[in-house]
Amino acid sequence: MESWEIIRSVPYILGGGLYTILLVVGALALGFAIGLPLAALEAYGPRPLAKLLGVYVWFFRGVPILVLLFLVFFGLYSSIESFILSHFGARVSFSPFSASLLALGLASSAYQSQIFRGAILSLPRGQFKAALALGFSRPGAVLYVVLPQALRLSIPGWTNEFSILLKDSAVAYVLGTMEIMARAKILATFTYRHVAYYALAGVLYFALTFLGVRLLRYISRETRIPGLGQEI
Amino acid sequence: MRTPSSPPPPGPLLNVVGVSKSLGGKLLLDRVSLSLNRGELKVLIGPSGGGKSTLLQCIHFLLAPDEGDVFLDGVSAREMGKKNIRSFRQEIGMIFQDFNLFDHLSAQNNVAIALRRVKKIPKKEALERARLELRRVGLSGKEELYPAQLSGGQKQRVSIARALAMDPKIMLLDEPTSALDPELIGEVLNVIQDLSEGGMTMLMVTHQVGFASHLTEEILFMENGRITESGPPALLLGEASRSRTYEFCSKFMEISGRDPAAARPSSK
Amino acid sequence: MPMGTFDFYANVLIPALNHGLWISVKIIVPSSLLGIAIGILVGAGRALGNAWLTRVLNAYVALFRGTPLVVQLMMWFYGLPSLSLWLEKNFGPGAAPVADLFRLSPYAASVIAFAMCSGAYQSEYIRGALLSIKRGQFLAALSLGFTKSQAFWSVTLPVALRRALPGCGNEIVYLIKYSSLAMLVTMNELTGETKAIASLYFRHLECYLLTALYYLALVTLATVFLRRLEKALSVPGERID
Numbered sequence: 231m232e233s234w235e236i237i238r239s240v241p242y243i244l245g246g247g248l249y250t251i252l253l254v255v256g257a258l259a260l261g262f263a264i265g266l267p268l269a270a271l272e273a274y275g276p277r278p279l280a281k282l283l284g285v286y287v288w289f290f291r292g293v294p295i296l297v298l299l300f301l302v303f304f305g306l307y308s309s310i311e312s313f314i315l316s317h318f319g320a321r322v323s324f325s326p327f328s329a330s331l332l333a334l335g336l337a338s339s340a341y342q343s344q345i346f347r348g349a350i351l352s353l354p355r356g357q358f359k360a361a362l363a364l365g366f367s368r369p370g371a372v373l374y375v376v377l378p379q380a381l382r383l384s385i386p387g388w389t390n391e392f393s394i395l396l397k398d399s400a401v402a403y404v405l406g407t408m409e410i411m412a413r414a415k416i417l418a419t420f421t422y423r424h425v426a427y428y429a430l431a432g433v434l435y436f437a438l439t440f441l442g443v444r445l446l447r448y449i450s451r452e453t454r455i456p457g458l459g460q461e462i
Numbered sequence: 463m464r465t466p467s468s469p470p471p472p473g474p475l476l477n478v479v480g481v482s483k484s485l486g487g488k489l490l491l492d493r494v495s496l497s498l499n500r501g502e503l504k505v506l507i508g509p510s511g512g513g514k515s516t517l518l519q520c521i522h523f524l525l526a527p528d529e530g531d532v533f534l535d536g537v538s539a540r541e542m543g544k545k546n547i548r549s550f551r552q553e554i555g556m557i558f559q560d561f562n563l564f565d566h567l568s569a570q571n572n573v574a575i576a577l578r579r580v581k582k583i584p585k586k587e588a589l590e591r592a593r594l595e596l597r598r599v600g601l602s603g604k605e606e607l608y609p610a611q612l613s614g615g616q617k618q619r620v621s622i623a624r625a626l627a628m629d630p631k632i633m634l635l636d637e638p639t640s641a642l643d644p645e646l647i648g649e650v651l652n653v654i655q656d657l658s659e660g661g662m663t664m665l666m667v668t669h670q671v672g673f674a675s676h677l678t679e680e681i682l683f684m685e686n687g688r689i690t691e692s693g694p695p696a697l698l699l700g701e702a703s704r705s706r707t708y709e710f711c712s713k714f715m716e717i718s719g720r721d722p723a724a725a726r727p728s729s730k
Numbered sequence: 731m732p733m734g735t736f737d738f739y740a741n742v743l744i745p746a747l748n749h750g751l752w753i754s755v756k757i758i759v760p761s762s763l764l765g766i767a768i769g770i771l772v773g774a775g776r777a778l779g780n781a782w783l784t785r786v787l788n789a790y791v792a793l794f795r796g797t798p799l800v801v802q803l804m805m806w807f808y809g810l811p812s813l814s815l816w817l818e819k820n821f822g823p824g825a826a827p828v829a830d831l832f833r834l835s836p837y838a839a840s841v842i843a844f845a846m847c848s849g850a851y852q853s854e855y856i857r858g859a860l861l862s863i864k865r866g867q868f869l870a871a872l873s874l875g876f877t878k879s880q881a882f883w884s885v886t887l888p889v890a891l892r893r894a895l896p897g898c899g900n901e902i903v904y905l906i907k908y909s910s911l912a913m914l915v916t917m918n919e920l921t922g923e924t925k926a927i928a929s930l931y932f933r934h935l936e937c938y939l940l941t942a943l944y945y946l947a948l949v950t951l952a953t954v955f956l957r958r959l960e961k962a963l964s965v966p967g968e969r970i971d
Contacts, residue, residue, distance in 0.1 A: 292949040293942040294910040296921055301942060304928060305935035353565075360562035360621075362524055364576035364628060365552035374579050379566045400798035404914065411800060424808040432797040432805075439796050457610020458565050 236426050239417050246413040253399045260335030265342030270372050273350040290340035295398045303329035303405050330402035338395055345387035349380040382458055389446040393439050410434050475500045475663050476632055481520050481530035490516045492687040503664045505674040508684035514667045518634045522554055523547050555625030555633040560641050561617040563609040570605035573624045595623035599653050615646030619653055635666040671711045683707040750923030757840050757909050762902045764845035769852020777860035794850035799908055802847055807839035807915040840912040848905050855897030859890040892963050899956035906948050
């Protein structure tokens with residue numbers, strides 16, 4: 231009877247998996263959109279800017295994800311909401327999901343920038359020079375010569391970042407984002423069957439990590455270029 | 463820049479006037495001047511650290527000179543300003559010691575990418591041009607190979623094809639054979655010889671004195687950031703000249719066991 | 731609760747954060763030391779043990795690296811006591827001494843959870859370092875008359891630990907940040923204290939920003955200390971980066 235209850239709850243927790251996937255894919259994308267230009271500027275941009283960006287990376291790498299979640303949701307969001315209320319008289323509220331996405335994405339951007347920066351710096355500088363000699367502009371040389379290679383070299387690091395982000399996304403339950411962990415916790419608290427539900431959540435995270443890593447490994451194989459980077 | 467139909471202006475094709483460059487408080491180039499006429503090949507020789515590579519990079523404005531200017535076909539590089547320096551660079555082909563091929567692109571795409579992204583030539587046309595340039599350096603059939611799959615000599619020939627595809631008015635070659643295994647040097651030298659005989663204007667840094675002295679009218683000897691000696695090879699490399707060039711080259715040749723003025727590139 | 735900003739900082743926030751910081755340190759230090767101890771044992775077992783042991787330890791590492799730390803923490807704190815209920819139900823009052831062992835305090839649950847998870851990651855670095863050491867050094871020690879275990883403890887392990895240090899240090903920095911999760915099992919450590927004060931006084935932004943600075947200070951200090959340690963222990967010819 232009791233095990234029937236647990237089995238019946240599987241679709242409910244699987245539904246949380248959808249939010250987990252959205253959260254992780256969204257945060258990876260946000261982290262990529264910020265992290266890649268950040269890395270390019272850190273490696274090939276003007277010195278003072280690179281220093282400044284270093285501070286950004288230091289901050290988001292050093293602050294725990296839990297604190298970032300609270301900072302964005304309770305700190306940033308409520309400040310913006312009360313600002314809008316007092317200046318425009320409008321009552322707005324942002325969703326916990328978007329706060330989780332933002333916090334995870336910002337944290338990931340710092341890590342991703344380090345992955346890309348490492349890859350960029352590992353490329354021989356001569357290729358950049360050769361591109362300039364052919365008449366490429368500096369941004370053009372970065373875009374067409376440096377980045378395609380750096381991205382290829384970054385796939386192993388990026389795979390690692392995916393699995394870290396997936397596990398970190400579980401912390402987002404504290405804001406009430408209804409992903410896997412949040413649903414497992416609700417069920418565990420109501421039924422007092424902690425072991426069963428957390429184990430179920432654990433299995434799901436394990437499976438998602440496995441599938442994601444498999445997918446990235448496939449991409450890595452498909453984009454293989456002779457002599458460039460190693461397999462994961 | 464000038465349209466192709468207008469007659470070339472009189473005077474040298476390349477004119478380097480009083481170029482100086484310091485890096486990190488060290489004077490690397492000290493008021494260097496030189497000029498090349500259309501179709502001429504000049505050879506730059508000298509000890510390492512003497513400023514040869516720096517000079518080539520300054521001519522290309524990859525390093526902006528502190529003083530002096532470079533004129534190509536009478537056009538001042540300095541007056542081009544930061545914005546237009548790229549079109550100036552396109553007219554000068556540069557060959558590097560360690561090839562600097564783009565590792566993520568096949569040989570054909572290595573040649574085509576600047577045509578497509580810099581000259582904005584349509585993909586199909588650019589690839590066709592790349593194929594022709596690769597054939598010109600004897601690499602037909604290697605179009606699809608990546609740099610990691612090519613030998614050193616083949617890599618250097620791809621890099622020459624890459625530079626040629628941009629239709630440069632002049633080529634700067636920075637020790638094009640010194641990173642190559644001895645048995646691969648010949649194939650690159652043959653390509654350079656063909657280019658020179660075809661009328662390409664070239665300034666080449668090399669230690670292949672024997673080869674160079676057969677192709678060039680003038681050797682420039684560079685030391686401590688200055689061109690200290692210059693003249694036809696027969697004169698500078700003659701034992702009676704008591705020149706620094708002879709002294710330097712004979713030391714060089716003792717190692718490889720050859721007479722400075724003897725060696726010729728292997729005939730095809 | 732009307733209160734001046736200075737008063738708030740000097741008399742409320744900073745004392746609370748300092749108190750939370752102290753509790754955080756009391757979590758971080760033992761769990762990172764335990765984590766390293768587990769990492770060395772598990773790492774050595776995986777690199778040098780027989781096939782059976784290696785398989786068991788690999789499963790442990792896969793399990794603890796493959797699932798989120800929050801889930802593990804909930805298991806230790808909420809899952810184990812429900813096991814003890816089950817024990818008592820099925821084995822009667824006689825099982826009580828064992829069952830009581832499973833009722834972990836929030837502090838014990840946090841330290842165990844962090845140490846077990848961290849140990850799994852640490853073992854990866856130790857294992858990698860052990861495998862990277864040439865067998866020749868070990869054989870040389872044997873030829874000098876060392877026993878196998880002497881050779882391991884006095885030759886192979888010290889060299890491996892030095893090689894594993896950058897990775898292990900990184901892992902400790904992670905642990906410092908993840909110690910914040912202890913508030914989810916009711917610990918009043920740095921993040922828990924902050925949340926309490928922030929909601930009580932409704933001054934979220936400044937509270938969490940200051941907490942962020944506390945963590946940045948901790949992480950930066952740890953990083954600097956570990957880098958010093960690496961330098962102090964560096965052997966000429968060994969490259970660290």
